[in-house]
Amino acid sequence: MPQLETALSSLRGHPGVQHVLVLGHDGLLIAHQGEGPLDAETVSAMVPGVASAASQLGRAAGAGPASVVAARLEHGVVLVSTLSPEVLLAVLLGEGVGFAPLLRELADRRDELAALV
Numbered sequence: 001m002p003q004l005e006t007a008l009s010s011l012r013g014h015p016g017v018q019h020v021l022v023l024g025h026d027g028l029l030i031a032h033q034g035e036g037p038l039d040a041e042t043v044s045a046m047v048p049g050v051a052s053a054a055s056q057l058g059r060a061a062g063a064g065p066a067s068v069v070a071a072r073l074e075h076g077v078v079l080v081s082t083l084s085p086e087v088l089l090a091v092l093l094g095e096g097v098g099f100a101p102l103l104r105e106l107a108d109r110r111d112e113l114a115a116l117v
Contacts, residue, residue, distance in 0.1 A: 004116040008033045011105070016097025018076070021090045022083075022117060023047055030117060034092070047090045050080050068106060070099070081106045083114035 008020045012033050019034030021044055029044040054066035069080040077099060079091040089106070093099055106113075 004031055004113075005033070007109070007113055007116055011091060011102070014093075014099070014102045014105070016093045016099070017091055017102070018094055019043075019090075019092040021047070021092075022113075023088050023090065025051075025086055025088060030087070038092070043090065043092075047080055047088055050078075051082055051088055054080075055082075067110075068103065070103075079103070079106065081110065083110055083117070087114055087117045089113060 004022065008022070008031060011017060011020045018036060019032065019038050019040070021029060021040060022031040023029050023044040025048050027045040027048045029041055032040040034040070050069055050071065051066065054069040058064050058066050065082075067082050071078050076095050077093045077097065079093070079099065079102065081089045083089050091102065
């Protein structure tokens with residue numbers, strides 16, 4: 001998985017990115033990179049619920065499932081991206097950080113990232 005680690009390092013290089021997690025749709029952590037305190041296993045277990053709720057909302061609204069979810073938290077932002085039917089990616093950013101370039105990179109590299117897992 002060295003290529004996956006390199007790809008996660010690249011995502012961590014975006015300004016304000018604190019943690020990057022790759023996990024299964026079952027919530028089991030596959031890979032994590034980050035600095036500072038974080039219970040990566042617990043966060044990983046919570047991410048599928050966010051992705052599922054957003055997809056259910058999209059379907060109910062007639063807009064289809066969610067591919068990326070952004071949630072503003074009290075002290076930052078979390079982005080949840082569906083890489084494949086089996087794999088999710090979560091990115092935690094600090095407060096006040098613009099993340100549009102990161103969203104574009106996630107969209108552009110979705111298939112590449114999924115293939116690395």
